[in-house]
Amino acid sequence: MNELFKKQVFEIIIMIPEGRVTSYGAIAKAVGYPNHARHVGNALRNYDEDFPAHRVCNSSGRITASCQRDFVGKLKLEGVKVKDGKIQNFKNIFWNPLEEL
Helix, strand or coil, X not given: XXXXXXXXXXXXXXXXXXXXXXXXXXXXXXXCCCCCHHHHHHHCCCCCCCCCHHHEECCCCECCCCCHHHHHHHHHHCCCCEECCEECCHHHHECCHHHHC
16 A cells, blocks of 8 residues: 555545545545555554544444444544444445545
């Protein structure tokens, strides 16, 4: 994974509106690498505390990050409901960067 890919991933994530979520795969498609969802996850191994990484989940709305408890808490503060690690109303709050940018 190169620095340009990581920079593009971070630029997309910063644009996710509060109270909305997107998937690793949607971000990968938006930066031109549709088969690199896993690389998006790898890019998120290191980020600043105030970075909205909690707004990214897998394609079924499940939070797969190792810091699930922290992400659930941050999402709750934004009005996003999570039950057993799965975002409720995922389709309704899904933010697709290809359609919304």
